[in-house]
Amino acid sequence: MSEPQDTIFSKIIRKEIAAQVVYEDDLAIAFKDIHPQAPIHILVIPKQPIPKLDDAQAQDAALLGHLLLTVKHVAAHLKIKDGYRVVINNGENGGQTVDHLHLHILGGRHMKWPPG
Template sequence: MSDTIFSKIINREIEADIVHEDDHCLAFRDVNPQAPLHVLVIPKKPIDKLVNAADSDQALLGHLMLVARRVARDQGYGDAFRLVMNNGEAVGQSVFHLHLHVLGGRAFEWPPG
């Protein structure tokens, strides 16, 4: 996988407003927020998109979901938030480093998009 803006954030080559970090992932505020809460949760392991994750990444992928929950609660959004993961350019993925969008603090439409 080539260098992405997210790998540069992980390597501290680019600054970000980090709200969570552990051995496996990083969570930071989106620079173009689409809701009052808009945090990206990214694995430190370079995975470009979900379809290319290995079966051995199961624990990591679950960890990202639990971190998203923690971030929403820590940021004051309790149990009301939306998780979005785009998989591929055709559905809106613009950075090819797997990431979860944690969104909250406003009403959302259904279906999305």
């Protein structure tokens, strides 16, 4: 497992860096992406630092489920109509640029397939 690093997301969790937060609870925080790839682009991150999905362990199962339910809650709160896409980039070749697990919610337009 990779060692957790102090990342921009860690600083957002600690309120050292401002973010446009749309949801927060004891386990997760959701905020607007500063480089949106769709009209709606929200990041959902766990407050517990997990560098990437490959580093998640069996004991993280409840947290991982909570993150998906947080995505559902945020999408409903934002009234995303006609669907949305959830993306987890894992590792450098997967397009992950911050070493802190995060889920992208993309919505507000039709998503094409295949991506990337």
